[in-house]
Amino acid sequence: MQFCAPLKSNSKKIMLLGSGELGKEVVIEAQRLGLETIAVDKYANAPAHQVAHRSYVVDMQNKDALLEIIYREKPHYILPEIEAISIDALFEAEDKGYNVIPNANAVSKTMNRKNIRTFAAEVLGIKTGPYQFVTTEEGLMGAAMELGFPCVIKPVMSSSGHGQSVARSVEDIPKSWEMAKEARGDASELIVEAFIDFDYEITMLTARNGKETVFCEPIGHEQRDGDYVFSWQPMHMSEVAKASAQKIAKEITDGLGGQGLFGVELFVKGDEVYFSEVSPRPHDTGMVTLITQSQSEFALHLRAVLGLPLGFTFYGDGASAAYKTNLHNYAPVINVDESLFSENSYVRVFGKPEAHKGRRLAVALVYDEVDAALEKARELIEKVKDN
DSSP states (O other): OOOOOTTSTTOOEEEEESOSHHHHHHHHHHHHTTOEEEEEESSTTOGGGGTSSEEEEOOTTOHHHHHHHHHHHOOSEEEEOOSSSOHHHHHHHHHTTOOBSSOHHHHHHHTSHHHHHHIIIIISOOOOOOEEEESSHHHHHHHHHHHOSSEEEEEEEOSTTTTOEEEOSGGGHHHHHHHHTTOSSEEEEEEEEEOOOOSEEEEEEEEEOSSOEEEOOOEEEEEETTEEEEEEESOOOOHHHHHHHHHHHHHHHHHHOSSEEEEEEEEEETTEEEEEEEESSOOGGGGGHHHHBSSOHHHHHHHHHHTOOOOOOBOOOEEEEEEEOOOOBSSOOEEEOGGGSBTTEEEEEOOOSOBOTTOEEEEEEEESSHHHHHHHHHHHHTTEEEO
16 A cells, blocks of 8 residues: 655545544544644544644534535545544535545444444344334333333433433333433434343444454453443453454444444343444453553554454553543643553643533553453542533
8 A cells, every 4th residue: 555645745634523532543544644634623633633634523413514624635535533523415415435444434334323223133144132213201211110110221323321210110101311412413303212131231342444344352441321431452351252352343234335443332131132333443441451552542543443453462451541520621731640650651632722511531551460450440430520
């Protein structure tokens, strides 16, 4: 493959639609290969804006505004990095010959929980828990009564756990209905899922380059309010369950097609594995790969997009802990204790220009035997504060 310098007439361009902390790492990896990078988001000075060659601020759900930037820049690769985006713009760009990663149809299916759940369960025949879709509070009550308590309630389109809740009794339904309105996306329809009595959940990072599919070691994670707070790699699981997880991950990513890295979320009960969700891009729980692998999920994503070989070395066990603020601050200052910087740990500060309650501002990473790494990560993240 030929590589060029950026900012030349023959440069290879990638455009990120969404420029958060995950996109920032993708841009850094792209610049290591001499690619020209353009980062787009709805607010100024987003993390990837700070490292890209050029940046734009635009309403990400405005089809015409997105297409105007795409046609102006003429990127070789378009990498959607968020769910709340104009899918019509992606389909039109793809129809005009632009390379949407992994493809516009895959983005359309995965950005909407209804689309991806029905595709996985009803088209591909992948095992999932029981579910229903509802559009009214009365429908929500009826679905919950039929599926049983506890049940999980999510907007069909959202991100970072916004609008998601667990209803443990009839009394929780009105609150869950109100919480769903907090979605970053479309809360006009909800998915109600029967609660699977799982032992743990994992992310199976799965990379496709058009020639091969590779899997990272399974990542265990802990969520609060539907959003990741801790992850560790590898998640110790039986070989039967691991093989089943890889099989499901390959089936869903083969079904979606295209090139790139996918974060496949799965529930595991003993040796039984159930499909939950999939993101056609690097996954927040996969930030742990920044310390555990020779090629992080971000480097693998870029390699897969470019059709490069996907080989990598798993260095060893590790864990990550996200720092989420409880403050509202226009110019946050992150106070990091020096103990986070050691021979086997460090912190990444995302550089987000504003803080609001629950926003992820940094991540601590620890390299150690998995149980010790997770314990250390829990300890270290308590030493991060902001004001």
